[in-house]
Every structure is written in structure tokens, then in C-alpha cells.
Amino acid sequence: MKTAARWMAIGLLVCSSLAMALDVGGAKAQGLVGEQPDGYLGVVKATPEAVSLAADINAKRREAYDAIAKKNGTTLDQVATLAGQKAIEKTPPGSYVKAPNGQWVKK
Amino acid sequence: MTDTATTPPTAPATHRWRRRLLLALLLLAALIAAAVTGSRWWLQQQGIQLQGLGWQDGGATVVQWQWRQQDCVAVEGRGLRIARWQPLTISLQQLKLRSCAPPGPRQLPTPPPAGLPPFTLRIASLQAPALPALTIAVTQQNERWQAQLQQGADKLALGYRRDSGQWQAQGTLAAARLAPQLLGYWQLQARGRWLPGQLQARVQADGKQLGYQGEARRGDARLLATLHNRQWQLDATLPQALPLAAGWLLQPRRALRASGDLDGVHSLQADLLASGPQGKLRLQLTPQDHSLQRGSGLLQLDGKNLHARIPLQWAKRQLTLAAGEARLPQGVRLSWPQAWQLPLSASGSSRLPFRLDYQQLQLASNDGTLLWGDGRWQWQGGLALSGRHAGLRLAGQWRGQLDPQGAHGAPLQLNVSKPQLTLAISLPVNSIDPRQPRLNASFAGHYQDWPLKGTLAAQQQGNGWQGSLAASSRLPFYSKGGALQLAANWRGSDGKWQLDGGSKLDIAEGIVGNVLLKPLSLQTASALLTDGNSAHGQLTLNSGGAVASRWTLPAASGTLQLDGERASAQLQLPAWRSKLQLTANRHGAGGSGSVQLDTPLTAAMSRGLGVTLQQGQVAGKLQWQWQKQWQLDGDVQLNDVALDWGGILANGGHGRLTLAARPDRLQLQSDGPLQLAQLDVGTLLQEVSLTLRSDLKDWQLGSVHAKLLGGSLQADSLHWPSSAFQPVTVQQLDLAAVAALQNDPQPTVQLTGRVGGTLPVQLLPSGIALQDGLLRNEGELTLRVPASAGVNAMAQSNRAVQLALDMLSELDVNDFQARLAMQQSGLLDARVTLKGVNPKQNRQPVVLNYSHSENVLELLRSLRIGDEISRRVLSRKQAAATRNPTPETSP
Numbered sequence: 001m002k003t004a005a006r007w008m009a010i011g012l013l014v015c016s017s018l019a020m021a022l023d024v025g026g027a028k029a030q031g032l033v034g035e036q037p038d039g040y041l042g043v044v045k046a047t048p049e050a051v052s053l054a055a056d057i058n059a060k061r062r063e064a065y066d067a068i069a070k071k072n073g074t075t076l077d078q079v080a081t082l083a084g085q086k087a088i089e090k091t092p093p094g095s096y097v098k099a100p101n102g103q104w105v106k107k
Numbered sequence: 108m109t110d111t112a113t114t115p116p117t118a119p120a121t122h123r124w125r126r127r128l129l130l131a132l133l134l135l136a137a138l139i140a141a142a143v144t145g146s147r148w149w150l151q152q153q154g155i156q157l158q159g160l161g162w163q164d165g166g167a168t169v170v171q172w173q174w175r176q177q178d179c180v181a182v183e184g185r186g187l188r189i190a191r192w193q194p195l196t197i198s199l200q201q202l203k204l205r206s207c208a209p210p211g212p213r214q215l216p217t218p219p220p221a222g223l224p225p226f227t228l229r230i231a232s233l234q235a236p237a238l239p240a241l242t243i244a245v246t247q248q249n250e251r252w253q254a255q256l257q258q259g260a261d262k263l264a265l266g267y268r269r270d271s272g273q274w275q276a277q278g279t280l281a282a283a284r285l286a287p288q289l290l291g292y293w294q295l296q297a298r299g300r301w302l303p304g305q306l307q308a309r310v311q312a313d314g315k316q317l318g319y320q321g322e323a324r325r326g327d328a329r330l331l332a333t334l335h336n337r338q339w340q341l342d343a344t345l346p347q348a349l350p351l352a353a354g355w356l357l358q359p360r361r362a363l364r365a366s367g368d369l370d371g372v373h374s375l376q377a378d379l380l381a382s383g384p385q386g387k388l389r390l391q392l393t394p395q396d397h398s399l400q401r402g403s404g405l406l407q408l409d410g411k412n413l414h415a416r417i418p419l420q421w422a423k424r425q426l427t428l429a430a431g432e433a434r435l436p437q438g439v440r441l442s443w444p445q446a447w448q449l450p451l452s453a454s455g456s457s458r459l460p461f462r463l464d465y466q467q468l469q470l471a472s473n474d475g476t477l478l479w480g481d482g483r484w485q486w487q488g489g490l491a492l493s494g495r496h497a498g499l500r501l502a503g504q505w506r507g508q509l510d511p512q513g514a515h516g517a518p519l520q521l522n523v524s525k526p527q528l529t530l531a532i533s534l535p536v537n538s539i540d541p542r543q544p545r546l547n548a549s550f551a552g553h554y555q556d557w558p559l560k561g562t563l564a565a566q567q568q569g570n571g572w573q574g575s576l577a578a579s580s581r582l583p584f585y586s587k588g589g590a591l592q593l594a595a596n597w598r599g600s601d602g603k604w605q606l607d608g609g610s611k612l613d614i615a616e617g618i619v620g621n622v623l624l625k626p627l628s629l630q631t632a633s634a635l636l637t638d639g640n641s642a643h644g645q646l647t648l649n650s651g652g653a654v655a656s657r658w659t660l661p662a663a664s665g666t667l668q669l670d671g672e673r674a675s676a677q678l679q680l681p682a683w684r685s686k687l688q689l690t691a692n693r694h695g696a697g698g699s700g701s702v703q704l705d706t707p708l709t710a711a712m713s714r715g716l717g718v719t720l721q722q723g724q725v726a727g728k729l730q731w732q733w734q735k736q737w738q739l740d741g742d743v744q745l746n747d748v749a750l751d752w753g754g755i756l757a758n759g760g761h762g763r764l765t766l767a768a769r770p771d772r773l774q775l776q777s778d779g780p781l782q783l784a785q786l787d788v789g790t791l792l793q794e795v796s797l798t799l800r801s802d803l804k805d806w807q808l809g810s811v812h813a814k815l816l817g818g819s820l821q822a823d824s825l826h827w828p829s830s831a832f833q834p835v836t837v838q839q840l841d842l843a844a845v846a847a848l849q850n851d852p853q854p855t856v857q858l859t860g861r862v863g864g865t866l867p868v869q870l871l872p873s874g875i876a877l878q879d880g881l882l883r884n885e886g887e888l889t890l891r892v893p894a895s896a897g898v899n900a901m902a903q904s905n906r907a908v909q910l911a912l913d914m915l916s917e918l919d920v921n922d923f924q925a926r927l928a929m930q931q932s933g934l935l936d937a938r939v940t941l942k943g944v945n946p947k948q949n950r951q952p953v954v955l956n957y958s959h960s961e962n963v964l965e966l967l968r969s970l971r972i973g974d975e976i977s978r979r980v981l982s983r984k985q986a987a988a989t990r991n992p993t994p995e996t997s998p
Contacts, residue, residue, distance in 0.1 A: 033656075040656065040657060041656060042621075042656055043621045043656050046586060046587070046618045046620070046621045046623075047587060047618065048587065048588065048616060048617075048618060048623050051618065051621060051622070051623040051654055051655065051656060052623060052654060054656035055623075055654045055655065055656055055657075055658075055659060058656055058657055058714070059659075059714055062714060065753070066719060066753055068753075069752070069753025069754050070751070070753055070754055072754060073754035073789060074753055074754045075717070075752040075753040075754060075755060076717050076718070076719070076752055076753035077717040077752070077753075078753075079753065080717075
């Protein structure tokens, strides 16, 4: 059940981050930010707006990951990694995601 | 009879008188008009023009007038007023005299006409060529003239008798009137005769206490000049050494004899000898004929860094300096490739090509021309600068005119360059007044990838300079933004300069890499003094902080104190309540200093970490050095540290770490044990204690000790990563505590007793392996399998199982051995031997050999032990997610 609850929370988190603000979607569409395997937004093309947006979103994601980790007795990084994989999966084609080799690629 | 005496005039007679009176008035008006018209016509014929005729306070006034000779305005006056007619008293606010003499031989000045009525003339400002503005008062009565000329405290009194032509003058003149740097004064005495076609004068000027600003010595000088009509003679004598600038002395002797006429110099005989710190200068002039019309001479410079032999000659009123060169102090070499020819006349011009060499710099003029006349001089032409200095390539040019009033012409253009530096400087010269120079230069270019643009203003203030600097640039390592603005007021002299308080450097927000750096400003809190090598002063720093996608650095502020070879800084981060103190001492090309950090640990610091810093205090003091290479040494004290990795909690952390960093290595070592009160990884470890030594690649733990499951865990040394199997000893593990991990109020198995042993572990980045681990009982163990529905069901399922459960339902174990091995994959092989008795079945001996294979990561996961708790779960979920991207609702 813990795993199920964790999954639900992660799923909600991913969905909520996608729906959190159109700014995120807009920034992804413009190629400014992209999803990373570590569960956080990365900056593809650095602009003040893109960095600020990523910092804001990532702070909120970390809070959520931390809550999930505490609730499920796992670590923050593990939850974040899991969420990262989910977020990359949900990234629409044409947006940037970070490949395992650290390079930004268009999905 | 009629009495005509009492008879009133008849009407015709009255009318006749009226007509006569009217006629007389008309005649008078016509005469006046004719006189005025005639006067104006006559004045115009004489070249005199009047403007603004009027009447004020009982006197006639003329606002402006001038006297033109042909097309030249010889005299121009303003504010003329005739205050009285008897005697005639005239005042003038300003009178300008200009030279309108046609080219050709100069004529003797004509004395004033005789028979003039008495008059007084006062001129508030008389301006004449080669003279400063003078105040003058002249009176004349009965052919006797008296004049007083004054400028400031300097006065000259003149007396002249028109009938006999005798005149005399006496006065004083401060040497500073000639040049502001000169000290002392001149006493003038003159007398002679001035009649039409005749002018004689004998002038004696005695210089008293002459000197130069900054020079302690004083000396006297005497000039004696005579004029006989057109011929003049000058004799200059130095009874004492005469101080010049920069420590030079003009040696006592009869220095100069010259003669000539109003149009130039006829003869010149001089023997001037000056000596100074750099050497000696001697000028010798020798006439070659009796008439002194021609001659030759030699100008010699001799000294350690001074040398020149410049032959010269004069003939036909022209002085010729042979082509040559002069070595001047500080390695300057002046050369002129062609002879300089200077007319010995009161006015003229001469082309003076020259070249100045200083180290690898050349300043040359090929078309420069010197012009002089009417007491004025002017140089005009072009200057070209080229060469290298201080590693810089310099190229400049200027064209214009130089005269005592300053420079005029196009802006001076100077290009400064060296590898990675290009700077174009433009300096307008028209606004430069040599008496109070003000420079306003603009520059543009780049240094490396730094664009540079700005203005520099400077003006002389006392013995120094002051001004302002406004410059803009952009920090090249910013991919966006990072505009840099400098606004400073500066002053200084003799290589000592200061930036005034309030001078400010602003760096705008910008991007470096993927980090957003907020605006930063650096401002001088007090004057910042520098001699080019070091600086003294205080600056304030305000930074808006930095933002990256994973972390944020809050706003910081502080002060930076520069004290010559030493500097210190204090920074505060109010949002984190952090304090940072930095010191630096310069030693030659290197330096040393300290870094002191004192900060609480807060969750806000953890945004970029996988761990959340809950509380604690970190205080560190590090010493740094930078000579041929840098090094950093110090220690960090941790107190009351609490942190979590999400579900893994640690608190009560204490310890001291020492750090030694060099360019090629870093050493982190505990100073004494590092302690954690509790580490909850699902199974609670308490009183964890260890020593640490690491270069951030290899981690060596020593004296590892922790309380675990009622017992303890210890290892003398653990090395990560290492392929060696390193023993970890566990003692007195309480089996009841192990059983309690089931977290079941009615556990299937009840255990008591304690076990211990050795677990050789292999610590690699890819995982942990165990080989030849052995656990033994430490005292008697008990094993109870209480009856329960589950156990009963198992017993009823199989007779053998029932028999085994009956034997194990209550077992007193006196010999327990568990041999353990685990692969990196987590697959654990356990071979367990239990020897004991069943107290409920007549203490029948029981020997149980039990082999078990279990993936320990799964086991640990089930016990919530270790970081690997959900790896399997996650991998399982990943596989599931690949098949079905929707979140699962079941484990």
C-alpha cells in the first residue's frame, strides 16, 4: 500500500507540475527548460526568466518529494528519481529531456 | 500832440521783433546741426566712429568708440565719459590697443602734441599687446605729463615734460607677473628724452630675491638697457647665482650683451652657464665681425644624462641652429634632422621639424611652425606619436595650434593597444586652458572580451589633479546581462590617487552558465587611496544573491576593508543568519589569509541537496596561502546537527573536521570522533561514532561503533571503495529486538538471547558484498513459535512440518552458528546450525541445519533497513510503468 500511495502522490505531483502553470509548458515549448532524470526541471537555454521559473518549480517539487519520502520511509533522491522518469515519460514530443549521458535531446 | 514814450508798440513792430528772434533761433539751430554734422564727418574722416552719444550726470558720454586705420581697428574704447570740461576730465572703462603697423621698418613713436589743454584721463582697463590689463591715470597741465600704471600691487609712475622731452619712470613688478612660478620682484628705474624724431632711454631693472617656487635659494639680477633713437643695447649681469626651476642655477657672470634696432637684433654676445642636478648648460655667442652683424656660438649641455653640442650661427638677422640632437634627462632624445632657422626679428616664423624619442616612443612633427610677433607666439602644425611603452603600442596624432592661451585644433586621437587590448582615446583640446587645465577625454575599445567605453574628466587642483570617471563595460563571462557601470570621482598627485567616497561600481543582473546572478554593487564608504601598488579604504558590498535551477543564494551584504598589504571582508547573509569573515595579506606575488564561517544549518540551505539540513551549527576557520600554488587548511566544527534524507533521519551530530586542500589533492579528516546520537534507517542506530579520513574519492572510516538492536556494531577500519573484505563485528545483538522488527503485535516467531560475530564486507560503489560471515550465539537463545492459526494450518498441512514445528515450538538453543555470504546483487546465502533442547519434550536434543537463500535487499526493504529500501520496488515499478504509464494503484 505504501508503494501505491507513493505512486499516486508522484503521479499527482507530476500532473500538478505540468498543470501548475502554463508558464512551464510555455517554457518547455520554447526550449528553455526540460525535464531531467533527477526529477527536477533543468535549464536548457539560460535566460533570467527560465532560471527563475526552474528555481521556483524545483523548490516546490522538492517540498513535495520530501513529503512523499518521509511518508514512505524512503529517500528524497529516490522519490525524485522516480518522479523524473515519470516526468520524462510524460513530456510531449518536441520538448527537451536530459538523456542519461547528460545531453539535452528533443523527445 | 502825442506822447510817443508812453505809447505802446504798435502791432507791426511786435511782429517784426518776433520774426527776428525766430530767424535767429533757426540760424543757431542750423549752425549747431552743421557743427555736429561737420564734426561727425571730420571724425569719420579721421577713422573715428562713435556710438551711443549721450549725456549723464552733467557729462557727455560715449558708449563705444573706435579708431580705425585703414581696415585695422587700432584703438577701441568703451564707456567714455567726459566728467568736466574745465579742466577736461575723461574716464574710460576700457581701452584696447592693437597693432596696425604695416609691414616694414618700425617707426619711433611720436610724442603727444604740444599745447594741449589741461586734462585728466583715467582708464579702468588698458589692454595692449604683450601686456596684462592695466589701470592707468594720466594728467597733463602746462606740458607736464604724469602717469600712474597699476596692476594689482605693481605700480609704475611716469613723468614727462613735453617741452624739454625729459622723462623718467620708476616702479616695482612682482616676478610672478611674468610667470606664476617665479618669486621675488623687479625694481625699475628709467629716464630719457622723447621729442619728435628722438627717443632716448636708459632702463635699469634690478631683480631682488628672485627665485622659483619650491626652491629655497634666492638671487639677484640686473638688466641695463639703453635706447638711442632706433638703436638699443641690452646688458644683463648676474651678481649672484640665479635659481631656476628643478634645482638649476644660472651662474653669476656678465651673461648677456645684445644690441639692435626697433626691427630686430643686430648683435648678441652671451655666455650663459647654468648648472643643475642633471648637469650644465652653457650658451656662448661670439660675434665674427666688428659690426656684430654675424657670429657663431655654441649651446652645450653636459651631464650624466644630458648631452648636446649644438653649433649655431647668426647672420643677416637670422639665427641658424645646426641639425643635431640632444640627450635629455630620463632618456629623452630630442633631434631635428634639418637646421632650425630663426629670424632675429620682433616678428616672424620658422619651421621647426623635430623628433622626441623616449625609450621606444617617438613624438615627431614634420611641419611644425613657430610664429611670433607683437609679444605673442604660436606654434602650429601636426604631432604624431608612435611606438611602444609599458607593453602598450601607442599611436596618436594631433593637429592644431599652441599658444600661451592653450591648444586649439582637432581632438587629440590616441590609440592604445596590446594583445587583447584596444582603446581609442579622444581628447578635445580646445577647452584646455593651460592656466587651469581641464581635460575631458572619451575612450572606447575592449580588453580581452570586455567592451570598454567611458569618459574621463580631469582638472588641475593645486599641485594635483581631480576629476571623474564614468565607464561602462560588460562582464564577458556573463552570457546575458552583466552590464557594468563605474561612476567615480578621483583626485591625486605624484602617483598617489584616491577614489572619493560614494564612488560606485554596479553590475547588473545577468546569467553565468545556468546561474542567475542578481545585481551587485560595490561602493567606496570612504576615500579609497592608492599609490598604484596598494590601496587603503573601505568599500561596501551589496549583492542580490544568486539563483540556479536547484539552489538559491540569498542576498548578501558586507564591508571590504583595504589596508595596504592587508584586506579583510565581513559578509552577512541575513536570510540564513550566516556570517563570513575573510582576511588577506599580500606577500610579494602571493598572499595568505583566513576564512571564518559561522552559520546555523537551515532547511533553506538544502534546496540543491538530497539531504535536508534541519538544524545545527557550523563554525569553521580556514587558513589559505597562495604563493606558487594555493593551499587551504583549517577545521570545521559541527554541533547539534540534524538532517534527513527524507525517510532516513539523523540527529545529534557533533564533530570536528580538518581540511587540507592543495591543487592536486584534498584531505578531509576528523579531529576526534564524529558522533551521531541517532541514525534511523528503519532500524535505529544509536551513539554512532567513527573517525573519517577522505580525499572525497577514498573514504576511510575508523573506530566505527554504534549501538544496534540492543547490541553493538564495530569495525576498526572500513575503506570505501575497496575490493577487500573488511571485518565488521557485531556483538550482543538482541534477538528479541530483531524479532520486534516484524512490527507485529502477535509475532509468528519469538526470540530471546544475543548473538554476535564477524561480517567481512566488501564496499564498492556498485554495492556491498559479504563473505564468510559468521554469527554465533553469545549465551543461550530461545526460540518460540507460539500456536496461532497460521502455524496450526501449516502443521496440519504436513506431518513432517507438524513434527518440526512441535520440536521448534519451544527451543533452548545453546549453539547457534550462521554462516553468511552475500553477493553484490543482494543474494544472501545463509547456512544455519541450531543445537538445543526442547524443554517441553523432555529436553530432547534438537539439531537443525538450515540453509536459506534470500535477497537481502528485499529483506532489508521489508525491515526498512538501508538506503536500498525501494530500489527493487522502484525497478519493479519502472517495469510496470513501461508497460502501463498510468500510476499503479496496487503494490
